[in-house]
Amino acid sequence: MDTTAFRRGARDAVPLLLGIVPFGLVAGIAAVNAGFGLPMAVGLSVVVFAGASQIAALELLGQNAPLSVVVVTAVVINLRYLMYSASIAPYFREFSARWKAVLAYVLTDQAYAISVASYRSDRPVDRKWYYLGAAVTLWAVWQVTTIAGALLGTGVPDAWGLEFAIPLVFLAILVPAIEDRASAVAAVVGGSLAVLGAGLPLNLGLLVGSGVGITAGVLTESLAEGTDGD
Amino acid sequence: MATSYDPAALVAAVALAGVLTYACRLSFIALFGRLEEIPPGVERLLRFVPAAVLAALVLPSFVTLDAANFATDKFVAGALAAGVAWKTENVFATMATGMGVLWAIRLLLSAGV
Numbered sequence: 001m002d003t004t005a006f007r008r009g010a011r012d013a014v015p016l017l018l019g020i021v022p023f024g025l026v027a028g029i030a031a032v033n034a035g036f037g038l039p040m041a042v043g044l045s046v047v048v049f050a051g052a053s054q055i056a057a058l059e060l061l062g063q064n065a066p067l068s069v070v071v072v073t074a075v076v077i078n079l080r081y082l083m084y085s086a087s088i089a090p091y092f093r094e095f096s097a098r099w100k101a102v103l104a105y106v107l108t109d110q111a112y113a114i115s116v117a118s119y120r121s122d123r124p125v126d127r128k129w130y131y132l133g134a135a136v137t138l139w140a141v142w143q144v145t146t147i148a149g150a151l152l153g154t155g156v157p158d159a160w161g162l163e164f165a166i167p168l169v170f171l172a173i174l175v176p177a178i179e180d181r182a183s184a185v186a187a188v189v190g191g192s193l194a195v196l197g198a199g200l201p202l203n204l205g206l207l208v209g210s211g212v213g214i215t216a217g218v219l220t221e222s223l224a225e226g227t228d229g230d
Numbered sequence: 231m232a233t234s235y236d237p238a239a240l241v242a243a244v245a246l247a248g249v250l251t252y253a254c255r256l257s258f259i260a261l262f263g264r265l266e267e268i269p270p271g272v273e274r275l276l277r278f279v280p281a282a283v284l285a286a287l288v289l290p291s292f293v294t295l296d297a298a299n300f301a302t303d304k305f306v307a308g309a310l311a312a313g314v315a316w317k318t319e320n321v322f323a324t325m326a327t328g329m330g331v332l333w334a335i336r337l338l339l340s341a342g343v
Binding site: 015016018019033034035036040043044047048049050052053057061062064067070071074075078079080081082083084085086087088089090092093097100101103104105107109112113159160161164165166167168169170171172173174175176177178182183184186187188189190191192193194195196198199205206209210211213214216217218221 | 232233234235237239240241242243244245246247248250251252254255256257258259260261262272274275276277278279280281282283284285286287288289290291292293294295296304307308311312315316319320321322324325328329332333336
């Protein structure tokens with residue numbers, strides 16, 4: 001084990017905890033509100049380990065939506081992990097199948113963003129242990145705060161607007177991902193379509209926005225290359 | 231609202247969502263070990279994933295076209311936080327701005343200003 005790399009990864013994850021803590025609390029509170037006991041609330045956080053989908057699933061369960069709709073919604077929100085998985089896969093290629101199975105389990109928006117940013121920078125780092133330092137820290141804090149939220153239950157007043165911390169975390173990792181005109185186009189198109197499609201069932205606005213945003217980024221890049229080349 | 235589903239049904243739903251989510255996470259990490267190179271087209275697509283997906287997650291929390299549910303406090307707080315994120319690229323400053331502005335607006339509104 002490379003403890004230096006592990007610690008460095010954990011340290012780089014610390015600023016993101018400011019977003020994870022309220023996020024986890026909200027997920028725990030949502031579980032209790034949906035009628036989950038503590039063991040089920042913890043089970044959800046350990047088994048699914050994906051905040052946005054947990055909260056969406058809990059909302060639907062509270063409304064007694066069909067279980068198929070609950071599962072499909074959770075999975076649709078988590079389809080973005082396919083893309084993170086593909087993006088980070090080249091950096092994990094040399095590891096054993098068993099390690100890959102472990103690394104995949106703790107893959108999150110934040111662990112992905114921190115690690116890929118670090119791998120792309122010039123400073124050398126032990127990839128596996130740096131990633132684990134960040135991802136395991138995020139995992140542990142997620143579990144602890146979900147439990148805390150479930151124990152607090154409905155004791156946190158709505159007026160605090162804790163759930164607003166969730167998009168703020170995503171915002172803080174979105175901005176550095178906009179590094180040129182093409183990625184800015186991807187973000188603007190993706191975000192705008194998601195707003196337009198916010199009323200669609202099954203969170204389709206998120207999926208459509210993401211898909212079309214990515215396409216718009218690729219097209220912008222191709223057009224720019226075409227102009228430069230000719 | 232509390233769900234009316236019995237625990238066995240909830241366990242099954244959580245397990246299924248968990249397995250499918252894990253499958254998404256593992257997919258390409260497991261697959262690329264068997265591929266020599268990522269196809270350049272795929273790599274090109276992936277470059278735009280974080281910007282597009284994160285923006286699609288974030289923006290609907292700050293803006294809605296549904297006039298009845300438009301929340302001025304969230305819109306203003308989100309816009310200012312985005313400005314701070316842009317200038318500083320600092321997670322703490324972004325969070326502090328967003329939550330601080332949200333609370334300030336709510337406080338002012340509840341004080342009747």
